[in-house]
Structures are given as structure tokens and as C-alpha cells.
Amino acid sequence: MNFKPSSRFLAPPRRLGRLLLAIAAILLSGFTRADEPAAAQASKAGGVTFDLESLGKVPAVFPAEDLKAEGVRSLYYEGLPWNGKPTRVFAYIGLPEIKNAGEKVPAMVLIHGGGGTAFDRWVKVWTARGYAAIAMDLCGCIPVGTYGNWKRHDQGGPPGWDASFAQLDAPVHDQWTYHAVSAAALGHTLLRSLPEVDPERVGVTGISWGGYLTSIVSGVDRRFRFAAPVYGCGYLGENSAWLPAFEKLGPEKAKLWLTQWDPSEYLGRGKMPMLWVNGTNDFAYPMDSWRKSYLLPQAPRTLCLRVRMPHGHGPAGENPEEIHRFANSILKGESALPRIVEQGETDGEVWATFESSVPITKAELNLTRDAGRWQDRKWESLPAELDLTAKRIHAKVPADATVFYLNLFDDRNCAVSTEHVERK
Numbered sequence: 001m002n003f004k005p006s007s008r009f010l011a012p013p014r015r016l017g018r019l020l021l022a023i024a025a026i027l028l029s030g031f032t033r034a035d036e037p038a039a040a041q042a043s044k045a046g047g048v049t050f051d052l053e054s055l056g057k058v059p060a061v062f063p064a065e066d067l068k069a070e071g072v073r074s075l076y077y078e079g080l081p082w083n084g085k086p087t088r089v090f091a092y093i094g095l096p097e098i099k100n101a102g103e104k105v106p107a108m109v110l111i112h113g114g115g116g117t118a119f120d121r122w123v124k125v126w127t128a129r130g131y132a133a134i135a136m137d138l139c140g141c142i143p144v145g146t147y148g149n150w151k152r153h154d155q156g157g158p159p160g161w162d163a164s165f166a167q168l169d170a171p172v173h174d175q176w177t178y179h180a181v182s183a184a185a186l187g188h189t190l191l192r193s194l195p196e197v198d199p200e201r202v203g204v205t206g207i208s209w210g211g212y213l214t215s216i217v218s219g220v221d222r223r224f225r226f227a228a229p230v231y232g233c234g235y236l237g238e239n240s241a242w243l244p245a246f247e248k249l250g251p252e253k254a255k256l257w258l259t260q261w262d263p264s265e266y267l268g269r270g271k272m273p274m275l276w277v278n279g280t281n282d283f284a285y286p287m288d289s290w291r292k293s294y295l296l297p298q299a300p301r302t303l304c305l306r307v308r309m310p311h312g313h314g315p316a317g318e319n320p321e322e323i324h325r326f327a328n329s330i331l332k333g334e335s336a337l338p339r340i341v342e343q344g345e346t347d348g349e350v351w352a353t354f355e356s357s358v359p360i361t362k363a364e365l366n367l368t369r370d371a372g373r374w375q376d377r378k379w380e381s382l383p384a385e386l387d388l389t390a391k392r393i394h395a396k397v398p399a400d401a402t403v404f405y406l407n408l409f410d411d412r413n414c415a416v417s418t419e420h421v422e423r424k
Helices: 013-030 038-043 120-127 161-166 176-192 209-220 243-249 251-261 287-294 321-331
Strands: 061-063 073-078 088-094 105-111 132-136 141-146 149-152 197-207 226-230 274-279 301-306 339-346 349-355 360-368 379-383 385-387 392-396 403-410 415-417
Touching (some): 088 120, 088 141, 105 120, 105 176, 105 209, 105 321, 161 176, 161 243, 197 321, 209 226, 226 321, 301 321, 301 403, 339 415, 349 403, 360 385
Parallel strands (some): 105 132, 105 197, 197 226
Antiparallel strands (some): 339 349, 349 392, 360 379, 403 415
């Protein structure tokens, strides 16, 4: 991999100081409006206040020579203090092949899910597409060990995911979600400081717990051009895989965790386009909580709801073609995903109108006749009528369907979904 800035990356913080201070002053403007204090902006919609000024300063970087991976650069960058002690965040950064001197490329921040870590393979998925990318570990670990059992390092921050439920007695700035969101923002700051990266063309995506974090990040770090949470969403206290955990916490602490850390407290601040990717039977983030979440941001949204989409890292969560094409449309100016313009139901027929700059190949009606737990419902896919001239799709909905929606497919096999309709 052509990664020329490696020596500059690993310079001691003193050498970086003057240059990075100048860069940081420019980068800070993307977090909040210039006429509003950072603290006020961060606390408007609930949740907690993040130190946006500090997160806009390029962090010091340290070598990780014992964790090399082919085609990417391994390093640590300075995280937030935890329990009064400094921390470091492990990360992989990759650059695509850059053919022209002075060329700046778009970039992606990649946020791993539960059981995950910084994955070099995920970075290389994006460098192969012509993007710079960073994947960081957000639980104080390094990619040594096995899935869900990665080795902690001596300067790691707080353990994450379900461990966050036991951290509520600690100060807010020592709890995992605060550290994870901050580490993602610092990784963004580091990535956009590279001379090869166009700082105005950076997106973020995350998987499962990483989608949960992406949902929060979209309302905290407004420098991103778009966000694409996979599976993860908010309203975890209303319906999610963690209802037993909240019951165990008790009403008072469950309310505290949800007030501080549920994405619904942050999504309403989002101003960037968002692509929401999920499956009908997702075990962790069911469709009702997902829908309430995607309706919160005051920004354009695109939905991709696949029937029985598998849940996980690897091809399922990292490689949906919809994310690739969505990124290309916003960061490279290429053809966008089809757009649902309007949807409705008339006399037992569901319909939607659309716009598309690429050929549309088919449409389908997805429905379930079941009630009860979203995870257990059986889904059927039936052909829908496609009128390319009128740019309209429609289908007759069986009288006993309890939930239904339409999917539209383009010639890249990318799916775009309408909002689902639930019959009471």
C-alpha cells in the first residue's frame, strides 16, 4: 500500500504540535454552528455533553509495530483519560492507491460491533474502492485473540457493550459510550488531517453496537457527510435485545442509562443524510424501534430493509452494496440509490412513487401475517407491479397481513425500502 505519511504519523507529539494546532483550528468548525457555544449545542436534545473542542484536535499518534497488517498502517492514538489515567486507542488506517500528486480522496470511519475490534480487512474493503479508511478498537483492546475475546492493552479505556450497564455509578466521562463516541470522533479528526484525505468528504458506518454508536455519532459529530448505521438504532428501552438487562438494572438506573446513552437522545440533532440498513428479523434491533429511530433526524433518509438479513460482521454487515453506492453518490458524485418519493395505501393496495438515475429491475411486496415478537415472525416476498413510465410500484396487500412494505431493486441489486406499515 502506498502510505507515504507513515513517518510523519509516528513523529513524537512535540514535532506535530505546531502543525496540528493549525489544522485543529480549521477542523473544529464542523462540529457546531459558529454562533453557538459547543456545550450548548451538545446538550440541546438531551443525552450528555461531549467535549467537542477537544475532539476536534488531532490526537497524538504512537507506533504499534507489533500489530502490523499487510496493506494498512497500525498505530495507537491518544484517547480520553479514564479514571484519571491517559488512554490510547488502537487503529488501522489505510489509503488507496493515489496516482496523481496532490490528489485528495474520500474517506470512511468504520465502527465495529459487539465482539469486534479494529478489523484490517474492513479497512481494505474501502481502500479497494478508492477510499481512505480508519477502523479503531473502542473497548480498550487490540486485535489479538478471538472474536469476542480480544486482548486488552495496558492503556485501554473502559470495557464496552453490555459492560456499560455496570458503569452508571462512575462519572459520565468514565463510561464506555462517552469514550467510544469520543474515540470515533478523534479517529475522524485524525483521518481528515491526512494530506491525502479530503476533509469535506468523510462518511461513517457501524455494525450492531457500532450502528448504535453511529446513530449517536451522527448527532454529535456534524463534520461527517453521511452516516450509515447497520442494524443499530435507538429506543432500546422500548424494544431491543437488552430488555432483560434494563429490567435487571431496575427502573431508576435503566432510566439513567437510557437518558444518557440511548441514540434517541441524539438522533434528532442529525443534519446529514442517513442510510439505514437492517433485516426484518434482527435479533437485537427490531423493526418498531428501528422505525422510530429513523424518523428522528431532520435530514434525508434512505431505508434498506432486507427480509431475514443475517446479523454480523463480515460480508453481512460490512459489505452491503447499498452502503458502497450511497457513499459513492455523496462523496464521489456518482449515481445515487433510487429514492422513494411518496408512499400510501388505497383500497387495500400499497403503492409508492420513486425517482432513479439508474435502471430499475424489479419490485416486491414483503409482508408478514404474524403478530408477536418481531424476531419470530415469518415473512413472505411477492412480486409487485412496476410502472417505469409513471415511476410507480404497487401491490395488493392480503387482508390478513399484519405488517408490509415495498422494496425496489436497481440494476446493481441494491434495495431501497418504503417505511413499513403496521396494521393494528
